Amino acid sequence: MVTALTLGISVSAHAATIQISMENMVIAPLETSAKVGDTIEWINKDILLHTATARNGDWDVVMPPKKTVTLVLKKAGTIDYYCRFHPNMKGTLTVAP
Amino acid sequence: MFLRMSAAIAAVSLLSGAALAQGAKPSDPQIAHIAYTAGVIDVAAAKQALAKTSNKDVKSFAEDMVRDHEAVNKQALDLVKKLKVTPEDNDTSKSLSKNATAKLAELDKLKGADFDKAYVANEVAYHKAVDSALETTLIPSASNAELKSLLQTGLKIFQGHEQHAEHVAAGLK
Numbered sequence: 001m002v003t004a005l006t007l008g009i010s011v012s013a014h015a016a017t018i019q020i021s022m023e024n025m026v027i028a029p030l031e032t033s034a035k036v037g038d039t040i041e042w043i044n045k046d047i048l049l050h051t052a053t054a055r056n057g058d059w060d061v062v063m064p065p066k067k068t069v070t071l072v073l074k075k076a077g078t079i080d081y082y083c084r085f086h087p088n089m090k091g092t093l094t095v096a097p
Numbered sequence: 098m099f100l101r102m103s104a105a106i107a108a109v110s111l112l113s114g115a116a117l118a119q120g121a122k123p124s125d126p127q128i129a130h131i132a133y134t135a136g137v138i139d140v141a142a143a144k145q146a147l148a149k150t151s152n153k154d155v156k157s158f159a160e161d162m163v164r165d166h167e168a169v170n171k172q173a174l175d176l177v178k179k180l181k182v183t184p185e186d187n188d189t190s191k192s193l194s195k196n197a198t199a200k201l202a203e204l205d206k207l208k209g210a211d212f213d214k215a216y217v218a219n220e221v222a223y224h225k226a227v228d229s230a231l232e233t234t235l236i237p238s239a240s241n242a243e244l245k246s247l248l249q250t251g252l253k254i255f256q257g258h259e260q261h262a263e264h265v266a267a268g269l270k
Contacts, residue, residue, distance in 0.1 A: 025253045048168050048254065065168065085161050086257050087264070 019043055020091065022050045022063065022083070027091040035096040040071045051084045052091075060084075122238035126185035129177050132235060132248060134190040135227050136166040136173070138197040142223075145201055146216045155213045158265050162220070162258065169251050176247055210269070217266045224259035228252060 015037040021028050023045035034040065044050050044063035052061040052071075056079055063069045076097040083089040123131065143162035150156055177184055200219060207215050231252045239245040 024250070025257050047172050047250065048165055084157075085164065086261070088257050088260050 015039065017041055020052070020093075021045055022052075022089065025086060025089060027052075027083075027089050029091075031092045031094070033094045033096070034073055036073055036076050038073050038095075040073065040093070041068050042071065043068045049085060050089070052081050053084045054093075055080045055082065122234070123187065123189070124185065125240050125244055126182050127187045127189070128235050128239055128248070129173060129182060129244065130184035130186055130190050131193070131230075132251065133170055133173050133184055134193050136170040138193060139166045139220075139223065140170075141197065141201065142204075142216070142220070145204060146212075149204075149208065149212050150216070151209075152213050152269070154265050154268055155217060158217070158220070158261060161261065165254055165258065169247075169254060172247055172250075176243055180241060180243065182241075182244075214266070214269050217262055217269060220262040221259060221266055224255050224262060228255050228259060231255070 016034065017039045018032060018034050019041045020032055021043040025046065032040075042052050042061055042063050044065060044067055047065050049065060050063045052059070052063065054060065056077070058075055058077070058079060059071055059081075061069050061071050073093075073095050076095045079093045079095065081091055081093060139162050143159040143166075146155060146159040147163075150159065204212060204215055204219070231248055236245060236248045236252065239248055
């Protein structure tokens with residue numbers, strides 16, 4: 001019980017930065033877990049414009065070629081997302097509260 | 098349908114066999130020219146579609162074609178400039194361009210759903226042909242490593258285009 005409380009406090013004190021890359025028309029990793037308050041670093045390693053667009057409308061990140069764009073996660077949920085320009089590119093982000 | 102099939106077959110044989118049959122494999126300057134020409138052709142087809150379509154999926158697909166092919170072609174131009182290679186016109190590029198002009202004229206006569214179906218069907222066939230040519234001829238024949246790498250990147254992108262086109266085509270049925 002005490003251990004769980006301690007863990008709870010130390011986890012929420014540090015928001016994590018998590019990297020998701022788009023390279024060679026592939027999202028990696030395909031499935032990512034995060035929590036509210038974490039920052040996603042979307043790294044576009046391709047020569048093309050990509051997006052990370054949440055199907056539920058929560059966010060729509062546009063990533064210019066060879067650039068990294070950050071997104072702070074504000075809402076919990078299991079979010080399927082895709083690239084609007086290359087709809088075969090799909091991933092899932094599970095955001096814990 | 099028969100017209101589209103034969104156009105696709107013609108494109109494949111031009112790219113992979115007949116036009117290159119007379120000699121050795123294509124040189125790097127010829128490969129650069131063929132790849133660039135193939136991209137220019139798809140941008141022109143997309144611009145025709147953007148002018149004619151009112152279907153949002155077709156419009157979205159055509160915008161992707163313009164965006165992606167212009168980006169790849171820009172990379173190709175930057176690369177040949179860096180390598181001091183001058184793209185060399187050749188029979189394959191000429192045939193591709195000639196067929197593309199004929200296809201634009203054919204599609205120009207269509208409108209509405211007929212245009213949409215024909216445009217997307219041709220995009221499927223065209224990307225299949227270009228992907229096949231990249232895999233069987235252009236990539237294996239490329240001597241310069243950076244050119245080969247760019248062609249491989251192009252192949253990944255254009256395979257995605259093929260799938261996207263197939264998906265749009267299915268939605269138009």
